[in-house]
Amino acid sequence: MDTLFICDDDQPAVKYYREILKEISLEEKLPFVLKTFSSGEEMLTAYDQQAPLLILLDIEMSGIDGIETARRMRVEKQYQGALLFLTNHDKVVMDSLDLGVERCLKKSLPVETVKQELRTMVKQALQQRIEITFDSLERGSQSILLNKLLTISAVGFGKRKLLVLKTTDGEQRIQGSLERFEEELETLDFCRVNKHTLVYLKNVQAIQDDALLLIDGTKVKMNRQNKRIVTEKILAAGE
Template sequence: MLQLAICDDEKIYRNDLKKIIRTELDLSGIEYHITEFSSGEELLNGIKETDLQIIFLDIEMKELDGICTAKKLREQKNTALIIFVTSYPDFVFQGYEVRALNYIVKPYEPEKIRSVLHTALEELELTSEKYYIIEQRNGTIRVPLDSIKYFTSDRRMIHVVTDSVTYDFYDKLSDLEARLSEAFVRIHNRYLIHLKYLDQIDGNTAIVDGEALPISRSCKTDLSIAFAKYMLH
């Protein structure tokens, strides 16, 4: 199980960071546990009981700051990947001497956090297939993202259309769009498609795995650009 820590003296930032990390790891199908610490001293004491692999460490903390905390971790021969969190990027240059992997600037940009997290997972050789997690009364369903052709909304009901089955759950398509990768693109107020399955754009119609779906005028330009970029990868 992947062991992570978030060390920040402000709870609101710990919560924001934890929410994004949890969503991404759930999508990746990786088992994990996140431990929170509110100070450098608390982290140094608690790390003796936990075999941490990734530490998100705030630099600007009272008393023992993040840089000093990281130095003490390295003095203790701790090899966890350290990702600094800071409101002032200038401080980040001090991270080289403690072999920090990367840094994140407050206020958080979810895409940056996801990128840095995946860099850490690759370093730990923990990358795996991504999933979309559907919570239902009778249990949790993990749908491989690669199998999803598109999401379509009917008021508050979302239908997940895959190459073999359709799942239903309650959500907003706009919220769903914000959580997914760039491979999923909005083509209409009711449709969010996976570019992998987009065969062609024919006027105001998207042909998705042989099925014709409508393209709204407001989405057409962004869809064309996204499709062109995807085809170049």
């Protein structure tokens, strides 16, 4: 079962976020264990190799603050999961921190807004743990995390249909049908952008004219008739 961490030295705040997350768990039928910590030191000491699905981390804490705690989680503990900062500040500059913090949630937001933000974060974190299984021509049966996939492209025709799975780690060739993958992955933010290519929309960095710029810096051409649909789906995937 997945685990969520809440780290905040303000106990009423811990109780507040705990209750919201329990409601989300019941409403979405997503079972998870909640663990709470009153300091960064306590969380770092308790952390083991079973990484939590999501960490809610207060910035302003006694002892080591949330920013230093996040840095140690990333560097010392090699935590690669989702991080969400909790703050009372109107604005926190995150660009220079390079800590992979997905969001910064202001504590004074209305409860329904907080609940929706946390619901989105939990769902996104769960999606990043999904694995896609396929048969590689070179390596046999393989599994890859969904968030590493960039594109699936058809390169073979006739009886021998070949697909190329492009990931953040390289490319693999598989035998199969693009239509089958399109049907199976449609609910996981994949979209056909041209006749021969499916793109994982979560890994699109920007739209540039009639092309998509992916997080690895490469571009994928869109059919003009698909551009509006793809753009709408990218915006929906980012919500």
